[in-house]
Amino acid sequence: MLRPAGRAAARRGPMAPPRSFIWTRRVVLTALTIFALVPVYVMVSSSLKPLQDVSGTFRWIPSPITFSSYIQMWQTVPLAQYFVNSLIVCTCAAALSVLVATFAAYAVSRYRFRGRRVFTLVVLSTQMFPGILFLLPLFLIFVSIGNVTGFQLLGSRTGLVITYLTFSLPFSIWLLVSYFDSIPRDLDEAAWVDGCGPLRALFRVVIPAAIPGIVTVAIYAFMTAWGEVLFASVMTNDTTRTLAVGLRDYSTQNDVYWNQIMAASIVVSIPVVVGFLLMQRFLVAGLTAGAVK
Amino acid sequence: MARARTPTPAPARSARTDARAGGAGHQAPGRRRRPVRRRRPGRLRRIGLPYLLLLPALLFELLVHLVPMVVGVFISFKSLTQLYLTQWLHTPWAGLGNYRVVVDFNGAIGQALLHSFVVTCAFTAIAVGLSWLLGCAAAILAQDSFRGRGLLRAIFLTPYALPAYTSVITWAFMFQYNNGLINYVLHNELGITSSPTFWLLGDNSFIALVTVSVWRNWPFAFLVVMAGLQSIPREFYEAAAIDGAGVWQKIRLITMPSLRPVNQVLVLVLFLWTFNDFTTPYVLFGNGAPPPADVISIHIYNASFLTWNFGEGSAMSVLLLLFLLVISGGYLLFTSRRRDA
Numbered sequence: 001m002l003r004p005a006g007r008a009a010a011r012r013g014p015m016a017p018p019r020s021f022i023w024t025r026r027v028v029l030t031a032l033t034i035f036a037l038v039p040v041y042v043m044v045s046s047s048l049k050p051l052q053d054v055s056g057t058f059r060w061i062p063s064p065i066t067f068s069s070y071i072q073m074w075q076t077v078p079l080a081q082y083f084v085n086s087l088i089v090c091t092c093a094a095a096l097s098v099l100v101a102t103f104a105a106y107a108v109s110r111y112r113f114r115g116r117r118v119f120t121l122v123v124l125s126t127q128m129f130p131g132i133l134f135l136l137p138l139f140l141i142f143v144s145i146g147n148v149t150g151f152q153l154l155g156s157r158t159g160l161v162i163t164y165l166t167f168s169l170p171f172s173i174w175l176l177v178s179y180f181d182s183i184p185r186d187l188d189e190a191a192w193v194d195g196c197g198p199l200r201a202l203f204r205v206v207i208p209a210a211i212p213g214i215v216t217v218a219i220y221a222f223m224t225a226w227g228e229v230l231f232a233s234v235m236t237n238d239t240t241r242t243l244a245v246g247l248r249d250y251s252t253q254n255d256v257y258w259n260q261i262m263a264a265s266i267v268v269s270i271p272v273v274v275g276f277l278l279m280q281r282f283l284v285a286g287l288t289a290g291a292v293k
Numbered sequence: 294m295a296r297a298r299t300p301t302p303a304p305a306r307s308a309r310t311d312a313r314a315g316g317a318g319h320q321a322p323g324r325r326r327r328p329v330r331r332r333r334p335g336r337l338r339r340i341g342l343p344y345l346l347l348l349p350a351l352l353f354e355l356l357v358h359l360v361p362m363v364v365g366v367f368i369s370f371k372s373l374t375q376l377y378l379t380q381w382l383h384t385p386w387a388g389l390g391n392y393r394v395v396v397d398f399n400g401a402i403g404q405a406l407l408h409s410f411v412v413t414c415a416f417t418a419i420a421v422g423l424s425w426l427l428g429c430a431a432a433i434l435a436q437d438s439f440r441g442r443g444l445l446r447a448i449f450l451t452p453y454a455l456p457a458y459t460s461v462i463t464w465a466f467m468f469q470y471n472n473g474l475i476n477y478v479l480h481n482e483l484g485i486t487s488s489p490t491f492w493l494l495g496d497n498s499f500i501a502l503v504t505v506s507v508w509r510n511w512p513f514a515f516l517v518v519m520a521g522l523q524s525i526p527r528e529f530y531e532a533a534a535i536d537g538a539g540v541w542q543k544i545r546l547i548t549m550p551s552l553r554p555v556n557q558v559l560v561l562v563l564f565l566w567t568f569n570d571f572t573t574p575y576v577l578f579g580n581g582a583p584p585p586a587d588v589i590s591i592h593i594y595n596a597s598f599l600t601w602n603f604g605e606g607s608a609m610s611v612l613l614l615l616f617l618l619v620i621s622g623g624y625l626l627f628t629s630r631r632r633d634a
Binding site (some may be wrong): 017018019024027029032033035036037038039040042043046054055056058059069093099100102103104106107108110111113116119122123126127128129130131132133134135136137138140143149162163165166169173183198199207223227229230233234243245246248261262265266268269272273276278280288 | 472589
């Protein structure tokens with residue numbers, strides 16, 4: 001950690017950046033801060049306004065301030081139900097995704113087998129294809145599975161869970177492989193010598209050592225599922241609708257309840273923003289490592 | 294810590310094969326094998342275990358990605374409409390019929406697709422360019438430590454942390470004609486426009502779409518470039534300082550060239566995300582995106598799920614896939630060769 005001290009010294013010394021640089025920095029970074037935060041401000045301030053204020057000309061400062069939209073939003077739309085649906089779907093998808101990714105990453109990290117490269121390439125490359133490409137056929141496949149087995153995946157939470165868990169799989173596997181690689185092999189070999197099978201070595205030794213990575217992957221999977229709109233718009237029905245689609249219900253023929261939409265948006269954002277903040281360091285490192293590597 | 298680490302090659306592979314040579318002599322020498330386990334030498338188990346571990350991942354990938362991809366190609370040759378939906382395997386073949394309709398640029402459907410494609414290309418080029426520019430500028434300017442840098446970083450990541458649909462819906466509110474912030478600032482406060490503007494209808498919808506897309510994507514560019522900056526050796530800057538290079542010269546001569554490998558991947562990822570983005574236009578405009586902002590993902594979605602003409606929708610999807618493959622492959626080939634030269 002030599003950097004901060006070194007930089008500070010450089011700044012105090014004759015190599016301090018010129019005024020042109022400092023002013024450019026101030027202007028650009030301030031402009032970007034405003035750009036990034038204006039929607040957040042609008043979200044918060046509008047959620048505190050009564051309906052006639054968000055329907056009329058925009059005003060920066062909400063006056064009078066009211067919290068009624070935070071109460072009414074649960075009645076205008078079955079938000080609680082959407083919330084529960086989203087929670088169930090995203091939690092299941094995240095948990096399964098982590099489990100599946102852990103097994104796969106363990107195999108890729110610890111074994112050299114035929115098809116290892118092909119597997120990693122195929123999994124990673126599915127990430128680049130547009131969702132719309134899979135949507136139609138998957139829709140049909142779910143219809144067929146429903147016809148053949150009588151188990152309707154379309155409109156069910158299970159169908160959505162299966163779909164979502166694959167979305168985060170490539171990133172999760174990739175992140176966990178690099179995580180497992182950083183855990184010394186001697187650890188599992190010691191476990192093998194002690195008579196553990198490879199699976200027990202995974203659960204007793206490798207997973208406990210990789211908890212931060214696994215939590216990161218879980219949060220990433222949860223966030224991915226929480227924000228997904230395309231598949232949710234086609235694969236859910238009235239009872240299984242998730243928040244991503246449900247928020248649209250606030251626009252009715254006569255009125256758009258903008259204050260309630262903004263209030264709901266804040267409430268909906270809280271779980272993922274909290275998760276993001278908690279795991280920010282790991283997530284950022286994990287997300288960027290791929291591109292830098 | 295989740296650091297970038299090159300996957301370690303199996304260490305001491307030769308040592309392991311040596312160890313095995315005594316007990317399992319019947320196996321071909323030098324074959325890639327997982328580490329030897331002395332207790333249970335069952336051959337099937339030893340070879341099968343990694344595949345068994347991969348099986349769940351493989352099954353889900355097959356179900357959600359690979360099989361649908363094949364099915365997509367399959368139904369692009371079928372004349373699949375709403376009538377056959379539950380019996381889609383038994384729909385009549387259309388041969389190349391769907392493709393003929395879709396690329397017939399004199400017909401209504403082909404023309405609309407071409408228009409949508411052109412719109413998407415323009416949208417992607419502008420949005421990726423701006424996202425990259427903003428992210429790069431922010432990362433380079435915030436490279437040195439100064440007061441409030443950590444806070445700034447957290448602020449810059451906000452657009453990235455919020456669920457996409459909540460922030461896009463907020464932008465939709467800001468772009469409203471009567472009660473939106475944008476018209477209020479431009480028209481009422483600054484007086485730039487003589488009358489309020491329709492942002493979500495007509496030609497301006499393109500500007501609105503680009504704005505929201507850039508807002509959502511530049512933090513990612515910022516993150517990646519920031520990480521890339523950390524891998525530039527400090528000696529480079531020190532050497533340049535000794536040679537008398539100023540801040541701007543350092544950025545031009547050291548930072549930008551060193552970032553090239555990072556930018557190569559970053560631009561490709563931004564391109565794919567923006568080109569395929571569905572959430573932004575869908576939440577911003579609802580089902581009916583105005584023609585100037587009718588990007589390809591929305592176009593295919595509507596062609597498939599509003600008209601229920603799955604055959605034509607799939608043909609469009611397959612063409613889109615081919616286009617993305619050609620562009621990505623070509624891009625990687627081109628940029629890698631230039632890097633080597």
